Amino acid sequence: MIINSSNFKRSLNDIKNNKFLHAVTFITIMLSILIVGTFVLFASNAGELLDSWKSGIKVIVYLENNISSSEKDRTRLEIRDFEEVEDVLYVSGEKGLEDLKNQMPRQKAIFENLKINPLPDSLEVYLKKDKKDIGVIENLAAKIEKFQSVTEVEYGKEWIGRFVKIISFSRLAAISMGAVFFMVTVFIVANTVRLALYSRKEEIEIMKLVGADDRFIKSPFYIQGILHGFTGGAGGLLLLFILFFIFSSNISHDFSSLIIKIKFISFKTLLSILFCSTLVGWLGCYISLKQFLRNT
Amino acid sequence: MSISESQPIVRMFNIYKRYEQMPALSDISIDINQGELIFITGPSGAGKTTLLKLLYMAETATAGQLLIGGVNLSRIKPSGLYLLRRKFGIIFQDFKLIPSMTVFENVAIVLEASGEKKKVIDSKVSKILRNVGIEDKKNLYPPSLSGGEQQRAAVARAVIGEPDIIIADEPTGSLDPESAKIIMDLLREFNEKGTTLIIATHSQDLIRQSRGRVIRLKKGQLVEDLL
């Protein structure tokens, strides 16, 4: 491909002469990128959520009620000696109730009226950073459950499983959506270029007669394809950002304190999406031109 | 290149051309030397345009060998065809101007395709359009020109690349005598500087006005080759 002012002018002229065809291509690429971008946005936020959840991960160990405090302390120290454990905190039943009251100020009245404290003494087990993995947690929980002094170990087993499934599904969806739309848009660009080529068949024939080589003939089409891919991609991402902005500024009034803050796609990912959509434009041209120039 | 200069620039050996089953050219053998002025004449349908098309490979011969500048055309691959085409400047019988481009762009494309600089292109194109007398039409599109103006644009495009061989298929067909003279003088000027000039025409006037070799075709056969 040669990019110079004359080739650029020829491509812009063609876009001017075939506005409708080019508009359709641009919009198709833009919408594809919008859809793929939405999936990427979900997947990256789900991943983010998993990471932040992982950093706060802890295992709660409930202790028998009728054991001595030295027994409790021994249990605590034994658990702390496991290699995956960073630290173990002792939380008495009273302290647990106090925490609960603070977390739920509106329900304070209910807690005030309790005659006896329903919460047992417990240990909060914090894991080492690199050990925050479901397999590791399950193993650890099984080991701790065997202790005489322990009644129950809690770590949100079902919740973790479901969450991990959702995340891996949304990753898979983003990837497969990306692949499907990549192929679909390549096909559409290839078709646009093919139509443009056939509408200018005679013109191309004349150019060849006056000494133009294939490269000269192809260049404006490549420029168009790359322009389509790039501007369509940028347009789609801009649209995604606008929608994201509207959506997130509405939602944050209601949920910001509960749900983790959702973030837009990272700059690096944005660039890769833009690169892919530009590649789509180029590839669509490549396929059509190869076929066309072979046939003429 | 001494070999190609000592040899005829065009050599035709027993050329036959058939369209479907209809013979258009039969057993044509002609040598053309660098710098010659050649008229190809004969009645309509005699095969003049067909003969020219074989030279620039818009058609290929059904039988026979054809060499341009010492290169056998049967050995030219599609990817190398543009190099052959750049040896020629062609005035097509039906002009073949690109309707979506201005007159200026139509002429400039020859130089753009060979990678000439924009400044050089601008000055060369303006000069040649002035020479053929349509400088004031340079920003118009071919469909809005008269037949004679289109023909002059076609002439400008054919000569702008300073080709080795100019092929002109009825170059004055749409022109009044005065414009025809201007165009013929321009073409002869190139010929006097050493460009081979091959003109297909019905016009006996045109042939009489110049001193050149006359090749006469009739029903696809060579009936006369006079110097």
Ligand SMILES: Nc1ncnc2c1ncn2[C@@H]1O[C@H](COP(=O)(O)OP(=O)(O)OP(=O)(O)O)[C@@H](O)[C@H]1O
């Ligand atoms: N593409 C084609 N397909 C079939 N037949 C063709 C084709 N081109 C030319 N012919 C036939 O070949 C013969 C020679 O045509 P050609 O165009 O070479 O004649 P010409 O001498 O240039 O005539 P004119 O003076 O009218 O331009 C004619 O009978 C024509 O019908």
Ligand SMILES: [Mg+2]
């Ligand atoms: Mg003819």
